[in-house]
Amino acid sequence: AQKVTQAQTEISVVEKEDVTLDCVYETRDTTYYLFWYKQPPSGELVFLIRRNSFDEQNEISGRYSWNFQKSTSSFNFTITASQVVDSAVYFCALEGGSSNTGKLIFGQGTTLQVKP
Amino acid sequence: DGGITQSPKYLFRKEGQNVTLSCEQNLNHDAMYWYRQDPGQGLRLIYYSQIVNDFQKGDIAEGYSVSREKKESFPLTVTSAQKNPTAFYLCASRISGTSSSGANVLTFGAGSRLTVL
Numbered sequence: 531a532q533k534v535t536q537a538q539t540e541i542s543v544v545e546k547e548d549v550t551l552d553c554v555y556e557t558r559d560t561t562y563y564l565f566w567y568k569q570p571p572s573g574e575l576v577f578l579i580r581r582n583s584f585d586e587q588n589e590i591s592g593r594y595s596w597n598f599q600k601s602t603s604s605f606n607f608t609i610t611a612s613q614v615v616d617s618a619v620y621f622c623a624l625e626g627g628s629s630n631t632g633k634l635i636f637g638q639g640t641t642l643q644v645k646p
Numbered sequence: 647d648g649g650i651t652q653s654p655k656y657l658f659r660k661e662g663q664n665v666t667l668s669c670e671q672n673l674n675h676d677a678m679y680w681y682r683q684d685p686g687q688g689l690r691l692i693y694y695s696q697i698v699n700d701f702q703k704g705d706i707a708e709g710y711s712v713s714r715e716k717k718e719s720f721p722l723t724v725t726s727a728q729k730n731p732t733a734f735y736l737c738a739s740r741i742s743g744t745s746s747s748g749a750n751v752l753t754f755g756a757g758s759r760l761t762v763l
Contacts, residue, residue, distance in 0.1 A: 534688075536688075539686065541692075558652065565751070567754075572756060573734065573736075573756050573757040573759075574755065574756040574757065575736065575738075575752075575754040577752070577753070577755075579752050580751055615748050621688060621689065623681060623689075631694065631696065631697075631702075632677050632740050632742070632750070632752065633679075633691055633694065633704070634677065634689075634691070634695065635688040635690055636681075636688035636690075638686055638688045639686075639688050
């Protein structure tokens, strides 16, 4: 069975603090894909990053960085110097490579509140 | 600009009524999806379609129906058989298959919020 767990339901930080959102996944597929999406108050999910199971290289994009560790089945997301505009719900998701159907398994989501 | 249009944004329904949520995309994507979002439960897949005139049940298909008569359109009907239909519904689409980077990315619409009175 495939599963994604985001243990942090809500996080509240003050602007300019760094914050890490945790994501742990379970899958038996050897090929799989991991995603992070952001859902602002408007409701639309915005794609942030995709990582395939063969690429454990960490990635940095501006204030965002992602740490993928297969050994611990984790794909954590860090926002450096958080801003009020980062306030949103963040979802981690998994797609097994064997199906190729586009069926994503989502975590429960982490609500991030950045206070000024 | 290309994208996904969901309508209506807000919908109220009386118990026992069927309602249909619209999803239209002009991205020329092959595959389309319907997800349901409830507080604290993430998104769960209702139905998906990888090609016109074909669709498959997702994890929570009971009480819902879909059709895929056109590539651009994938409407979702919430029937009276759905016991707890109040939720936020998200439609998504993507190009089928994989790219050089791996699985193609889902593009989402802005969602429809259904409330049963």
